[in-house]
Amino acid sequence: MEWSEKYEIVIGLEVHAQLLTESKLFCGDSIAFGAAPNTHVSPITLAHPGSLPKMNRKAIEYAVKLGLACQCEIEQKNYFARKNYFYPDLPKGYQISQHTTPICKNGHVTIKTTSGTRDIRLNRIHMEEDAGKSIHDVDPYNTAVDYNRAGTPLVEIVTEPDLRSSEEAFAYVTELRKLVRYLEVCDGNMEEGSMRCDANISVRLKGTEKLGTKVEVKNLNSIRNVKRAIDFEAERLMGLLEAGEPIRQQTRSFDAGNGTTFAIRDKEDAEDYRYFADPDLPPFDLEDAFIEDIRRMIPALPAERIQQYMTEYQLPEYDAHVITEERGTADYFETILQHTKNYKAASNWMQGPVKTWLNENSQPIEAFPLTPAQVAALIQCVDSGKVSFSIASAKLFQLLLQHPEEQPLALAEKNNLIQQSDAADLEPVIDAVLEKLAAKVAEYKKGKKGLLALFVGEVMKQTKGKADPKKTNEILLKKLQ
Template identity: 55%
Template structure:
């Protein structure tokens, strides 16, 4: 029996604000346990929340970037259920009036482009952390994370494979980092994902019973957990069993999902409008202001690189993976219209240097102007690519000298004089008579050996093309 897989994702995105959602406590990751707290975080009697305006701006910024409709009039609700690490006994969240509605993300899965729709994005506070292995008898509670602002992004149930979930989360993490609302660090819990998974007979209209797999802490594990849960449900149904609506965890070591508790229904949460927080309005002027802070987005730049700059799709994809790399490329491309060469240099020698030094491009001490000058120098034939990337590029880092002057000083400028190259060629052929004889008998591949020898004795100065031409003439 064949099945359709139906997946919906709930992604918790921790906002990069300095302070918590409803008080001035630090929202920074880490710190000694219970050091980022105050009477508000502890929910002491008489304390009242005050909304963090920056958190609302960040939610609107993400919503606009995803093509969502922004709810001009929004408010917070109380969501009642037991949280041992949330002192209030309820979570301040949004139910009926989330800040963002609709929108979606375009993804590419195995060469097929697909638009994955979002249902809504709402704001809420995070819970603290229960630590079960610090004491043999007790569970310890760290409230540093309690009250940290979150956006919860809920997709429509439109994903049909773990590969689509992987692609969606990859693009979402790239986007939240790009617009600087979240660092996307899943290891620190800045981005967390729950997957709602169900199966139904192929072609059936009615959805199957969904199971929520909670707290997946890497994009890879989201993919593996979905596959494991689908496999479990298929085996269960085909053997005559029935899927129960429940919350399950994922054991990455055993690659299985484990039952935790029966899933609550919406009315179990007893939502009610929060009496301590007034509704908030998002004006047209605020929308315009926030929209002006959104940089050019990866999809826009990708299309521009492919259509305007005529770059291969693979180059455009890699250039738009990190905003700092894209920004650097854009600056160099603004000075040098040899766009393919610019891309080749950034994705080749420059990225190699970044990996070697374990730094970001903003830390490399390479100005866009210097890289553009190197590209022009290679295009003019004054320096070959190998020498420029291996010697000139490392030498120019943090160096104020003119690129051409530095190349001359280092003896990297190529010799184009036929008479000079001919002297080197004659020297090589004279000492390699046996190889010359082999070449003339048909081993034409030896031309590369001769060019290499000329390069060696000329200390890289001989122009490779002219060297090859002269060699071919003399070896006829």
């Protein structure tokens, strides 16, 4: 019997997301990525005696914004606690975190997999500061420490043990990253460490209620690695159970090079951290008006937009999902629709020429040189029959990128790209094509009607793509009777 048929995998995820504030959680030091080591530090970051923390209001706003988007209950009476644990890269020797009063409780994130759509329940979202970074490869004898990241504001998003496969975990982290980017509370760049995932994994016999002994795989730095680590660890745990060996509650790390996990230490329990309220930070209360102001700042989120695109704009579900992948792309698309009602054409341009340019230039939509109004004008050129779609997408689009100050129609006229739809212009070309392909014309008249496409193609070739295909078809059919 396959192990996967005998056992059930139970997964809970803890995702740390770095908030997009300009400064640290308890002082004014910059959190900009990529600075020289130990340049974004101050007496507070370095925990000098007598230095006192001061709360970052923007971090609170971002945490509440994320909680509201996840349908969480917002805790109005909050305080911070000290989490005592040896951090070689956190100068205080403890971390300031929330313990008994997470700022957001419950809530959910909706995921969609091959098994369908369902809600993954959240246990909590709480705020805490990040540690610095230990670097082991710059000195053969010593560990170097960079404190730039120490004190950076984080939210930790903790699920209930609701996930049952690596596919669901992959979908959850993907959806969460999309959400924090939409809300502009975190950039979601896992490769820069601004979003990291810890996976709590256990296995149990199918049909049993009691959870198995869990292991935690720390600091997974890509969505793909979240899936790989869960697959490996679940297989390892099932193997131990099959062999009758005990499972130890451990903290483990993932080796992305060979796809395996290895033990770091036996897992601590909450009491090992000796939490107590931080005496240097006063409790803070959130007023109803403060929470409601933040609620009004939440943009239309992907699920809402997908529904709107499918119902109001009659777009296929695939189109709606692709366009809403990034908030900037969806915003750009919706601005195009302020200038045209051809929703499907706008979708095709976003998924075709526009996306191709973004991919080839490795740029976000914000760097795209054409305005939404210009893309709408390109669509109008095609809809009005002035320019064929093939000419518009292959030639006019490229010209417009080179001259973004121009308008599409004027540029088409200037470069002789206007579609030929006048019968007087087309008939001589069509006559010449039919004469050249006289043998094929005979075959067509004997019943080989599929040859019509050959004639149309030849006319397009002769006119360098400028012939109106509809008018060309119409004239050809008359002449071939």
